[in-house]
Amino acid sequence: MMNNLDKKIKTLVDLLQNRARKNPSQIGYSFLLDGETETVSLTYQQLQQHSQAIAAYLQSVCPPGERALLLYQPGLEYITAFFGCLYAGVVAVPAYPPRPNRSLARIQTIIQDSQPKVALATKSIISSLERRASETPELNSLGWLATDHIANNFAEKWQQPNINENTLAFLQYTSGSTATPKGVMITHSNLLHNSSLIHQCFGHSAESKGVIWLPPYHDMGLIGGILQPLYGGFPVILMSPLIFLQSPVRWLKTISQYKGTTSGGPNFAYDLCVRKIKPEQIQTLDLSSWEVAFNGAEPISAEVLERFVKTFAVCGFRQEAFYPCYGMAEATLIISGGNKFAPPVKTTVAANALEQNQIISSTTETEVTKKLVGCGQTLPDQQIKIVHPEKLTICPESQVGEIWASGPSIAQGYWGKPEESKQTFEAYTADIPTQGPFLRTGDLGFLASGELFVTGRLKDVIIINGRNHYPQDIEWTVEQSHPLIRPGCTAGFSFELAGEERLVVVAEVERNFREFRRRNGKSGTENSDNSQELIKYIQVAVSRNHDLQIYQVLLLKPGAIPKTSSGKVQRYACRDAFLAGTLQIFE
Numbered sequence: 001m002m003n004n005l006d007k008k009i010k011t012l013v014d015l016l017q018n019r020a021r022k023n024p025s026q027i028g029y030s031f032l033l034d035g036e037t038e039t040v041s042l043t044y045q046q047l048q049q050h051s052q053a054i055a056a057y058l059q060s061v062c063p064p065g066e067r068a069l070l071l072y073q074p075g076l077e078y079i080t081a082f083f084g085c086l087y088a089g090v091v092a093v094p095a096y097p098p099r100p101n102r103s104l105a106r107i108q109t110i111i112q113d114s115q116p117k118v119a120l121a122t123k124s125i126i127s128s129l130e131r132r133a134s135e136t137p138e139l140n141s142l143g144w145l146a147t148d149h150i151a152n153n154f155a156e157k158w159q160q161p162n163i164n165e166n167t168l169a170f171l172q173y174t175s176g177s178t179a180t181p182k183g184v185m186i187t188h189s190n191l192l193h194n195s196s197l198i199h200q201c202f203g204h205s206a207e208s209k210g211v212i213w214l215p216p217y218h219d220m221g222l223i224g225g226i227l228q229p230l231y232g233g234f235p236v237i238l239m240s241p242l243i244f245l246q247s248p249v250r251w252l253k254t255i256s257q258y259k260g261t262t263s264g265g266p267n268f269a270y271d272l273c274v275r276k277i278k279p280e281q282i283q284t285l286d287l288s289s290w291e292v293a294f295n296g297a298e299p300i301s302a303e304v305l306e307r308f309v310k311t312f313a314v315c316g317f318r319q320e321a322f323y324p325c326y327g328m329a330e331a332t333l334i335i336s337g338g339n340k341f342a343p344p345v346k347t348t349v350a351a352n353a354l355e356q357n358q359i360i361s362s363t364t365e366t367e368v369t370k371k372l373v374g375c376g377q378t379l380p381d382q383q384i385k386i387v388h389p390e391k392l393t394i395c396p397e398s399q400v401g402e403i404w405a406s407g408p409s410i411a412q413g414y415w416g417k418p419e420e421s422k423q424t425f426e427a428y429t430a431d432i433p434t435q436g437p438f439l440r441t442g443d444l445g446f447l448a449s450g451e452l453f454v455t456g457r458l459k460d461v462i463i464i465n466g467r468n469h470y471p472q473d474i475e476w477t478v479e480q481s482h483p484l485i486r487p488g489c490t491a492g493f494s495f496e497l498a499g500e501e502r503l504v505v506v507a508e509v510e511r512n513f514r515e516f517r518r519r520n521g522k523s524g525t526e527n528s529d530n531s532q533e534l535i536k537y538i539q540v541a542v543s544r545n546h547d548l549q550i551y552q553v554l555l556l557k558p559g560a561i562p563k564t565s566s567g568k569v570q571r572y573a574c575r576d577a578f579l580a581g582t583l584q585i586f587e
Contacts, residue, residue, distance in 0.1 A: 054084025114140030264294030288316030
């Protein structure tokens with residue numbers, strides 16, 4: 001399972017040293033500076049030399065086991081700094097520099113929690129943060145190191161660190177979609193094991209080629225996009241997430257140009273491609289090389305997969321390339337995955353039964369149904385159980401429960417949070433208390449013939465009149481109700497009023513909404529599209545599709561919905577802002 005790697009490889013330092021020794025001139029990483037043609041690259045030997053130079057400097061100012069905050073834009077400097085920490089035996093804490101005029105709250109939280117001794121960044125990022133130091137006293141207390149100003153010959157002073165497979169490699173801070181970000185403790189052993197699972201699932205070889213735009217400071221971008229190619233000994237073309245978001249066709253162009261075999265992202269990325277890429281651009285693409293189009297990190301929509309296949313089949317994209325999978329930071333990355341050569345597994349269930357946590361297959365056209373996409377099966381050395389979240393008993397196959405997982409990829413807990421670590425990482429079922437410990441994922445789902453189906457997050461489920469409603473389903477309905485509602489910028493949540501749960505929907509409107517409303521209002525047409533009419537569209541759609549009455553709909557300005565650093569809507573933050581009356585309402 002170790003990809004024919006030398007048995008002596010126990011750490012990522014061993015892994016990079018092995019690659020640099022055997023294939024010193026092989027390019028491991030290329031970064032598209034403009035998302036199209038301008039490229040910078042690193043060979044394995046260059047990466048090792050840069051990393052050792054950074055590590056040597058770190059070893060002179062930072063004892064082993066201390067934390068180092070990484071604040072980089074996506075790029076090769078981030079990769080060398082990450083490995084520099086590993087080569088120094090220092091625990092890396094990947095973060096990202098805040099954009100101008102954006103809050104420093106996440107970085108403040110991470111600094112307070114991880115207590116880093118130093119912060120690594122480029123000279124330009126350090127300069128820009130110095131100008132904001134008055135906002136964040138935490139930044140002033142750190143020692144700063146501009147890694148792009150460290151000479152390569154400093155590598156001569158590097159000393160091999162005293163680390164092994166159980167050494168903490170880095171802290172992966174959770175996205176904070178349902179709570180304050182927590183630092184997940186990931187060891188070298190966790191990383192090598194999970195990398196071996198991904199390598200096996202995705203069928204990687206030295207002939208594979210990655211194309212990755214995912215944020216490198218999150219688990220999917222770092223472990224799947226940066227460490228997996230090193231593990232498999234194949235090259236990867238990297239680009240900035242912002243470059244992709246500005247023009248999604250750049251992602252598919254890069255796959256087409258470089259004959260990428262492995263690439264992917266969350267569900268929204270595929271949806272964005274379908275909506276934003278023009279027919280004349282589609283004609284220029286060749287996606288026939290794409291073998292693994294992984295899809296994870298958020299609920300997977302069967303409709304989005306079908307639309308993507310229908311749109312890009314003309315470019316040679318095959319539906320068998322789609323690879324739905326499930327994972328999370330607390331499990332290093334991947335938890336379940338399917339057969340690389342098979343199309344996604346789908347099932348249609350009765351919506352009413354799902355609201356009662358029951359799974360009943362349905363094919364009737366008269367019944368309200370929901371199509372679900374499977375996320376594969378349990379992987380080698382791992383276990384998945386579906387457990388009743390209160391009774392802690394194992395659920396029968398036809399019942400929704402909390403997803404529990406165990407195995408060598410499960411992380412060591414949350415940094416500095418022993419109680420939360422025990423609750424999340426040391427769970428045992430009431431049925432077989434001798435088995436375990438298990439990770440409680442906080443996600444809901446069920447197993448059908450070994451296939452895992454994820455239905456939502458435990459904390460996000462809306463319970464009204466005794467029925468469960470998944471907010472992502474309500475949000476999807478809202479987004480489809482009118483073209484002036486921004487996709488991926490809707491939140492549904494409930495709050496208690498007079499002893500009853502009430503549903504609230506907040507939705508961002510498109511930037512051209514004001515002009516559209518003004519133009520239609522002036523035209524004097526009967527279907528003048530004002531805010532009240534848009535709210536009516538939402539209410540009718542939710543009532544028709546979910547048999548729910550919305551207590552309140554709020555239309556928000558573009559960019560007003562709180563999101564995590566990985567782009568997930570923070571429903572709990574939306575709820576708090578609603579109750580505090582601080583949401584930026586469109587007027």
